[in-house]
Amino acid sequence: MFFTRRITYSLKQIGENIVTIPKLQTKFNLRILHKGNLAVNSVRHHSTEQPEWDLNYEEIANGDEELVHKLKIIALETEVMRQDGKLVPDNSYLKPKHWRELLTKSSRSARQKYLTYLFKLEKKDENRQAKSEEKRKMYEEYLAKKEEEKATKPEMSLEEFASSYSLQHNNIFLRFYDTTINHMYNNRLIKAIQFGQKLVVDLGYHGDMTKRENTNCAKQLMLLFADNRLSDDPFDLHFCNADKDSDLYKELIKFIPIAEEPWFPLNIHECSYLDVFPKEQLVYLTPHVREEVKEFDHDTVYIVGGIVDKVNQEPLSLAKAKREGLKMAKLPLDSHLLWGAGSGKSLTINQVGAILMDQKVSGNWEYSLRHVPRRKLFSEENTLKAIDRAYSRKSVTERIRKPFYGKVNFDKLNYNNMSKPIRNQKQDEQKRVDIKNLFNE
Known part of the structure; x- marks a missing residue:
């Protein structure tokens, strides 16, 4: 539902020709749009500086007049939040993709949470840049010191150079560059493509996830690929049902930019896994069935659902496996682990992959399930923490619901x-x- 109300500031109305944010004058009754209704706040002191905006409303909204009008209101709302002391990133940090994401938020609180998330990302980037700048200065000082020592130190003869044993002089060890190590890991994956066991990740759930969930899923796929590279006996990874126009695939390419290169040791298929592997070899891993994986089968092609279900927790993988007539099983989590009170049994994609990698090599479920987060398991410490959280929630609720009349007969x-x-x-x-x-x- 688009905004139909208007925000009244020092100007009378928001016209179509407005391309910049108006000045926020001092000592005026600030009106903000709160969940579709106008709410009047207390008098506040604001800066009179004109905020700089460089927004192409037509391009961001794809020429939609209603979206353009909504975007202008959201831009005003964002500046009001910033002036009100909320955690809002700088205008230069907000890109068109961020504004498009703000347009999808239906409430003011959701937009404020997203802006807070972007603000934290901005500060992380600033800290990272500050650290890199500090390292660069330290390296320049180190080089200057080396040059000074080299200028003052007499030149070493060939015999002295050969007799001095250090990293920069005579040494029996070869230097391993990062590219050499990457070639070694990629060589493992190439051997896995030829002779290793296959592992399928189903990327066909992008339509059932929000944009944030698609981003988290892409990050988990990147971590799965990284863990598989480091394994002594890696899987031959196959990402099936990939839609190149989906948010999941675009985010995956951001995390692994060279994934589409023909030489890169990762198999990405736009087709289904039924078109790649024999149906009798496929086993879909889903937590919504009773049958457990008793023993790891090295001839089976296991399928892991590429989904992050924080919002939609329906058994989508179970329904898909039944619809396609595939065998189903789940990891023996309940048989080997004692779960804590109130902890969910959901695992990330990279955690499931790490469990399968260890089980493939060791064959010991107790050892393989070490990748399950300890906070989810039963222990005295976790139980006490759960009790404290429950008690704190109860005490807060009791304080909120405490009768105002006290001891009245x-x-x-x-x-x-x-x-x-x-x-x-x-x-x-x-x-x-x-x-x-x-x-x-």
Whole structure:
């Protein structure tokens, strides 16, 4: 639902010709759009500087007039949040993709959470740049010191150079460059493509995930590939049902830019795994079945669902495996692990891959399941933490719901005594006796 209300500032209306954010004057009643309704805040002091914006509204909104109008309001709302002290990134950090993501948020709180997330990313980038700049300066100082020592130190003869044993002089060890190590790891994957066991990751769930979940899923796929490279006996990875127009695939290419190169040791298929492998060899790993993987089969092609289900927790992998008539199984988590109270049993894609890698080599489930996070398992420390969290939530709820009336005796309230007799019979008789005595006197 698009915004239909207007934000009133020092200007009368938001016209179509507005391309910059108006000045926020000092000491005025700040009006912000809060969940579709106008809410008046207290008087605040704001900067009178004109914020710099370089937004192409038409390009971001693809020419949609309603989206352009909504984008202008969101831009105003973002500046108001910044002036109000909220965690909002700098204007130069916000790219068109960020504005498009803000357009998809239906509430102000969701937009504020997303802006807070971008603010933290911005600060991480700034810290990273500051550290790299500090390292660069230290390296320049080191080189200058070396040059100074070289200028003051007399030149070494050939005999002295041969007799001096150090990394930069005579040494029996060869230097291993990063490219050499990368070639070694890639060579392992090439051998796995020729002779290794296959492992399939189903990328066909991109439509069932939000943009944030697609990004997290792509990161988990990158970690899975990295862990597989480091394994002594890696899998031959196959990413099937890949849609090159999906957010998941685009994010994956951002994490692994050379994944599409023909020489790169990663198999990405736009077709289904049914078109690549025999159906009788496929086993879909899903947590929604009862049958467990008792023993690891080296001839089986296991399928892992490439999905992050933080929002939609429906058994999508179970439904897909049933629809395609595939064999299904789950990891023996309940048989070998004691789960803690209130902990979910969901694992990330790279954690499932690491478990399968260790099980392939060792054949010991107790050893392979070490990749399950310890916080999810039962222990005295985790149990005490869970009790503390539950107690803290309960105490907060009790404080919120604490009656304001304190120690009030409800039995003495008038509306509780309406059904009781107003007068006591003995008291009425005593009053009558007193009146008779008064007349007799």
